[in-house]
Amino acid sequence: MNQEKILSVSELTRQIKGTLERSFTNIWLQGEISNFKLHTSGHLYFTVKDDQSQISAVMWRSRAAQLLFRPNDGMKVMVRGNITVYEPRGNYQLDCYQIQPLGKGELQIAFEQLKQKLFDEGLFDDVHKKPLPEYPQRIGIVTSPTGAAIRDMINVISRRYPAVEIILVPVKVQGIGAAEEIAEAIEILNVNNLVDVMIVGRGGGSLEDLWAFNEEVVARAIFLSEIPVISAVGHEIDFTISDFVSDLRAPTPSAAAELVVKDKNEVVEIIRNFCYTMINVMTNSIDSYKQTIAHLTQSYSFNKPHDMLRQRSQQVDEYQRRLEQNLIHHFKALQQQSSSLSQRMNSLNPKLALKRGYAIVKQEGKIVSSSQKIKTGVSAEIEFHNGLVDVEIIGKRS
């Protein structure tokens, strides 16, 4: 009955395959990755080993594309898959559809790997950080149109600084396609130059919920944005790749809204201070001009003409006094002179001679100084010192 049956290699392999593949499905295997190879086809080939044994493993391209991190040699992992037998070579291998890093979560590893990669590329360098506009007029917000985050941001901005326009670009912030939508929204705002600054973010959630903000496509869109980007993802404690690549990280969406605009009251205060300063400067300036003028009017040089005038006038007074004195002196001299002259004149006065007994003869109103000029037969008069006498000329004696 124990009829021995001779098997062909193919038959045996097929039986082994059937047995193995039925027995080892959906198994979790823990080990260390070695001989990791990413084939150009996109399939991943590697070995999972422990200190005594090893098993070949493969992850097909379709699954590999969904891996958030990149496995590498030495990485401790948990892999999940089915044992398959590759008939042409009689090999068995683990066909993996899930790989999870041990210790750290896969998202954590993915995060660290992308962070390192972008850091090495220089995407986080400070030289790329753009300053935020001081007084933005249009603020872009890339987030979910529902949920607390957008409401919080609108509330904060409205309260702080209402002189702005908010342009909301509604996007999915988690799940399949979220990262692509976020990246596209950032690009649309840039291409159309719609805003002066933008906030990209969402409210709190699990690491998985926030994952879109850790994806490379978002990081690159932020990096390429000409418009300054504030990242605002989750809570204070959540750090994402978006935070590192953005121009400013806000701990929360509300905080981003606080950072993006000044408080209106602060601006009012700034303007008030400008006014006070202007008024002070002008008041001081006018006072100082007044002082300068006062100082000038009191200065020697300004008063010099005045002073010279006073000096001149004093001089004039002096001259006048001296002139007067001179005149008086001169006058007195003249007086003396004239009195002596008058004495001398007096001594020449013919009337005085008359007193001494001389007399003047006049004929026809004229003094007759010579006996030859006198006419006979014409009346004449003789003037004595005390009166006139009419006489008759009766004859001449040669």
Next chain:
Amino acid sequence: MAKKEAKHTFEHSLGRLEKIVTALEQGDVPLEDSLKLYEEGIQLSKECMETLNTAEVKIKKLTKDLNGKISLSDFEE
């Protein structure tokens, strides 16, 4: 566009105001010019104050149609 211009005016006005204050503070402006600057500055500050005190946040939502054409509409919370 008109909106954008008005808003640009605010930042511009504030910038101009700051320049005026700085110029006046430096004190090397002749009196007559500084009086003109002062008047301009007071006017600018009035305008800025008015903008701040009368402004209301406007919220627009960006949407994209199937052809990829974008448009802005009022956003209702």
